[in-house]
Amino acid sequence: MKEFEASFSAAHEPTMEELRSVAARAMGLPVARVATVVPLKRSLDARGKEIQYRYRLMGYEVGEQGPQPRRQFVYQQVQAAEPVLVIGAGPAGLFCALKLLQQGFRPILIERGKDVHARKYDMAKLSREGLVNPDSNYCFGEGGAGTFSDGKLYTRSSKRGDIYEVLEQLVLFGADEKILLEAHPHVGSDKLSAIIENIRLCIEAHGGAYHFNRRVERLRKTDTGWVVTAACVDPLEAGGAAGTEDFEARYVVLATGHSGKEIYEFFDQQGWSLEAKGFALGVRAEHPQALINNARYHGMYRPYLPPAEYALVTQVEGRGVFSFCMCPGGLLIPSATAPGEQVLNGMSNSNRSSKWANAGIVVAVEPEDLSDYQKYGALASLRFQQDVERAMYNVTGSMRAPAQRMTDFVRRKVSVDLPKSSYHPGTSSQPLHELLPSFVADRLRKAFPEFDRKIRGYYTSEALLLAVESRTSSPVRIPRDPETLESLSCPGVYPCGEGAGYAGGIVSSALDGIRVAQSIAEAAGLLKNN
16 A cells, blocks of 8 residues: 555546556555555646646555445434534534434524525525624624635644545545545535525434524523523514514524624623624626636646736845635626625636636734724724725715726726726626725735736736725634534533634534534533543
8 A cells, every 4th residue: 555646647547447557656566456546636738738636545555454434424323412512604604513413402593583495595695685684694694605606625723633534525525536636626506505595404304403594692600510692583484483582591603604793793782701802804807718718827828727816925124915715717796695785706617617716805903903993892893894884885885896996996996997807796896996994905016926926917907906905804803612513601601613713614614613612512411522
């Protein structure tokens, strides 16, 4: 058995015979002695004269034990087990619930939005009519913000946990097995909704429960645990229920996502521990995908190649300026969670077939940058974020996005006209160089020409900038004990995922949910190694 690397032309996938031949050379064996070869990981390499896939492979000699079968996930029947309240049905909440099933607890998921299919109607109204449902939109609802995104499944931090525990469960619930192989796996919005529904069906079949259209308004400590009071936000969708409903359990998981400002405000009102946190804010940059393909593949793009991606980062005046949530072959979407806000994000389907590429290009914002907002204490970054989003909305008074050609933005010129965009509500030519906070705009203006040195042609009048990209991560952190993961102010309450300030993306949020479930099991003296 030997692990090794090999490269093959991107024009076709290698056959097993080709893999065995390469393995024989790497292992110093005749081809006949190579039993099988298992691809572990592959990544696209466009640096040379020929575009290739670089593979990490494991070769097995005849007579050796072959590759281990994929792990089995044992979800217990928990109808009569101790309940755990999980607030939020995004990646952190869902994977926390799955781990709770494995540990023998009954997860009760409380989600302010609708199920994954019903929320699509509210998102359609947002895109077509500019009507924002504050409880059902691109951020709130079953699956969370990640459901209607590019579905990126990689994280830069392997220290957070076993990434394959997340990926293998996604495959179990319907994702393509290729996500286990690709260096930069993604699922796509057209596939994620079915996967999210399958997760729900599993949780319910094993005794867990979902309560949609319930927005949590307060938490109250009791002698035996916590009472969570949730308001019914849509009685018709909730089967006729109205008013508020109380849920009680010894343990509560707060997995409310990066836009759940009501939880932050409630914690602030109670005087519970909160911290202002750095985040990033800027624009979405949209290019023709053909331009990015040509630049990244050095003029060698062919239809069998995937739409090209990019990642950019630089330092400008002591702050990072970087690309965020890059969506090749993607679309721009309105991600406001309340009327009077302008927020953009990117998404793409599994085939990434749009003729546009988009990415957030954002500037790191630290609490110390916001001197005018220090009066808001732990909510300083949140209030700054809200003010920018409202200011951008007020420019057009609608979901039409303030926009400017990239070259005009750098030259401080209002664009006479704008290129076509994937953003369905439309665009309006505006001086983003004046509308964005000056410390953000000035850094962006210096970064775009520098990025052109990394991707030739990136800085171009064909590129459109749209504002504002502001939901890169939570602007608030709910501090927790580093060992038990409980809130410092509320033992038995577990801040979790992006909304608590401990993750950034689908996989890292899911991993944090798994960690929290394990911590709850350990606190209850029931931790199982599975």
